[in-house]
Amino acid sequence: MNNRMITILRELMASYSPLTGDYLANILNVSSRTIREDIKTLDYSLQSNGATIKSTRGTGYQLEIEDDHAFRSYLNQLIKDETNDKQLVDSPDARVNYLIKRFLLAEDYLKLDDLCEEMHISKSTIQSDLRQVRQALKKHDLSLDTRPNYGMKAKGSEVRFRFALSEFVFDRSESSSTSIWKEQLKTLADHDEDKLEAVSDAIMKQIRNHNISLSDIAINNLFIHIVIAYKRIKSGHHVSMIKQELNDITNEKEYHVARKIVEEAEDILNVKFPFVEVAYITIHLLGTRMVSQTNMDHTDIENVLEPHIQKLTVAILDEIENRMSLGIRHDQELFLGLGLHLKPSINRYKYGMNIRNPMLNDIKVNYPLAFESAVIAGIVIEGEIDVSIDENEIGYLALHIGAAIERKKAQDQPIRCYIVCASGLGSAQLIKYKIKAVFGSQVDILGTTEYYKIQQIPFHQTDVIISSVPIKDSLPIPVIEVNTILGEPDINRIRAFVDEDNTNLLEYIRRDFIYLNQGLSTKEEALTFLVDQLNKTIDLPKDYLDLIFEREAIAPTAYGNSVAIPHPVTAQTDQTFLTICTLKKPIEWTNQSVQFICLLNVAKNSQEDLQDMYQMLIKLIEQPKFIQKLIQCQDRDQFLQTLMTYQP
Structure with a gap:
């Protein structure tokens, strides 16, 4: 099964309604005829595995699962097949990944002609792929x-x-089951699963015995690296480190834990790990060490966080507040959370360790x-300690910042409401306690009243009225009509008001800054075009385009x-x-296909809360069918009218 068919199957599984051939053709950048052929082949494969693809003229394609057990077995086999090196080399990304794996695992030189024959591709194609391999x-x-003559x-x-093997040879995404990557390891290490399980148990035992706290992801990473070490040692390859680095590492508590883990792994795998390998394992323990205590006073923090970590954390928070006003x-x-995160992270930066973020x-x-x-935090870190921070690490930093934003939101003023009920105090109290149970501190119930006393409500202090009786009077505040016994529809109406997004994307879109059906062929060409168009109307900084590319590089x-959604690395306008741009044909944008570009221009020194606008943009992105409608628009008026019909 090729990449297109896997994508089609995933799209069909994720959709509750039929998908048109045009939609599938658009996201895969192929013709509708190609989609029809792929659907026919895919359906033939599915029919003997518990499912079919129903095709309805004028409606589209829909997956129908008839035998859940058979279909699940089919998916499991499909996932295993995806981990096979010789599968899925019919797209540029898949070919590049395949070539990287081949070079990393090869003991000898590989000849270009042999690779062409092996992958069934031309010499010109593989030469193009090799440029990306070199970059990776x-x-x-x-x-x-x-x-010459060798390859x-x-x-x-x-x-x-x-680090490269860890990055490219294994699929360690959150959706990949533990059994899958253990299957990959079993193939690589040429060992049965029982021995690998014993190595995993040895790691767990030692980190428990020595009170080292690691995340599940960190434990998986460490396990994988030990098996990689075994593979490379058996092939006669060893880590080389300078003497000073070794001296620094052997003084750490984690070194002694690493030595215990390695001793057990040696017995299990029947191989001798050189001394330097113990230091290498120590780097992993240092790079993933966590301190779990969070309820600390100032003195405790000073004892846990060294002055240089505190200074770096302060610099990060100052810069985020200066630029984002959160x-x-x-x-x-x-x-504390950022500081505790940065403390072990600096070890990763120091030794150039990659870190995968399955939640990215x-x-x-x-x-x-x-x-x-x-991203701003990453820039500060790079400036302070002269290291390069990739987006996986930025994702982990974002988790701490996102939690703080949510805490701030929870502290904001709740929605103030009055409850109106004609059935008496008991009914009003029933509504009141149900609302409190569902919404908690999000809603402040100021009081309850009967319908005939409605004019006595202090409207200037009230945001909304929740009423179990129809109110025909014109009131200065909104009214939500509910049943006395609050059902799910009633709760949803209240929730829509409580969580209401007051931002309308149209507030941020100017008609003159919409450019449709542009014949641009690269990311660089598209960004240059948008900045050139803006420069005709408004004064932009001379380095505006450079700042956009700087953000893309991060x-x-x-x-x-x-x-x-490109934008400068700092607010500039x-x-x-x-600024909106749609393209005649999709372009490649760092391993993604893009046909809808929304250039985000943020006001410098702005105190406005951009959270709502970001959320609106993200909600829009999550509706691929609506995005395709916008891409099909032929003029600005049609685009704006279509956007006005958007319902998040």
């Missing part, structure tokens, strides 16, 4: 060495090889403002569903507004 390896300080071979330090600068829990996409989508604040702004 360069991030790990690895290179491709070329020797190519990945070169670099053993430490860098380990009102979280003095959140003590945020200060969810963080970017659900906490966009926190993620942008974390973390790509493509959010999926054909949408990208006099007002906050959006």
